[in-house]
């Protein structure tokens with residue numbers, strides 16, 4: 043007996059041994075051979091590959107993600123450097139990052155394509171409503187993964203991404219501040235924020251996604267794949283099951299008649315992603331995040347551009363509704379779809395409203411996305427360098443206040459704040475701010491930030507703060523008294539916010555002013571403790 047036949051015999055014996063233990067022929071094999079409608083095994087079958095492609099991208103994400111997790115460090119101090127290390131030191135680290143990014147892009151794209159196809163072909167109708175709901179859950183989780191992943195990049199884009207998200211969450215009525223605290227792990231975006239997003243991105247969301255995916259696929263196999271829609275065969279829950287049963291009697295097994303299409307599509311998709319990854323390289327990291335440097339134009343990854351544009355476009359009064367309401371509303375619509383139109387016509391040719399909805403949605407998302415990409419988001423990124431402080435204002439300033447004007451320019455406050463209507467629109471116009479805020483409130487706003495404004499406590503020396511506050515206090519129409527509290531300003535203790543009473547004419551005039559024209563917001567005296575915890 044020669045060795046070759048011996049090896050062959052051995053191999054067959056081992057396979058037999060494994061099979062007798064695992065009994066795959068009884069479990070997996072029937073699943074692979076489950077019948078599908080015969081039409082799906084023909085050309086029309088190409089419409090059915092998008093789900094598999096999405097799943098393939100997810101698997102690619104898991105594989106590359108594990109590699110990345112070995113090097114990445116989720117702390118504010120080292121996240122950035124570990125990405126640079128991956129890009130430049132770790133062998134093939136750049137490729138892993140690159141594939142992870144492009145495959146995430148592919149996953150979102152294919153998910154949208156898959157959902158659109160399922161919607162237009164009416165595949166969500168009876169008896170596959172729950173399959174659709176699992177799909178909606180998978181969409182939410184995928185976007186969650188995309189967002190949390192983008193945060194882990196922890197560069198200037200990601201920093202502002204979290205700020206915007208936190209600002210949106212902060213607007214939730216009543217629970218807002220607690221939610222922000224929960225998301226950020228404190229008042230500021232830092233290591234505890236990264237830790238949270240890391241845990242979400244690496245453990246929580248993928249685990250949930252796998253769970254939903256198992257349910258989704260179970261239902262796809264159990265309730266069968268939908269037959270291509272036929273305008274003459276609307277879905278009637280009373281008769282559908284029997285009809286489908288008959289269809290399967292004439293059906294063909296999934297393996298190999300349909301599976302090869304999935305295989306080809308997935309292989310092509312992976313090849314495209316790898317080609318993109320090799321030619322275009324990994325995304326970022328961009329500049330280090332720095333709350334005071336906002337001229338690195340922040341942009342979220344493309345799938346969030348439409349929402350970003352909504353936030354930038356909407357007037358301040360509508361922002362809360364739009365930022366919080368739109369995603370929730372969109373989700374509710376998606377969940378309602380199979381219940382509202384769970385039966386009847388499946389063919390797109392007989393569902394003009396459905397086709398119109400899809401078209402309008404894509405046009406809106408594209409326009410918004412485009413707007414989000416090209417428009418300067420307020421903060422307007424060059425306002426600080428292109429708009430000088432208006433001469434009208436400069437003329438009446440004392441030397442200290444003039445210094446404050448310079449600080450305002452240098453710290454790029456005008457990316458968000460206008461003077462005489464010129465400058466960013468993210469925050470209020472500061473031309474009359476001296477009539478609205480008293481000195482304490484002014485200091486607190488600058489040092490602690492809040493309400494969508496970064497904290498500047500550690501970015502300003504006490505001399506700069508002093509000058510800045512003097513300037514801001516002077517910002518009111520001539521002859522108009524400043525907002526003032528009757529008592530002398532509470533003494534400030536300790537760095538970094540030590541601001542002595544400002545010795546200028548304007549401010550001295552303030553201290554004799556006892557009846558404020560405009561009631562100043564009641565303010566707690568700012569002390570070193572609260573200032574430190576915020577900055």
Ligand code: HEC
Pocket residue numbers: 336421450453454455456457458459468469470475478479484487488492493494495496498510514
């Ligand atoms: C990223 C944008 C942004 C930047 C940069 C920014 N601010 Fe603000 N600022 C805001 C927003 C938003 C508000 C409104 C906060 C609120 O609604 O509570 C605000 C409020 C204020 C207020 C209170 C105005 C009022 O009428 O209530 C002052 C004063 C202020 N900012 C000063 C500054 C100074 C000084 C700087 C530069 C050191 C600065 N801001 C930089 C966004 C910004």
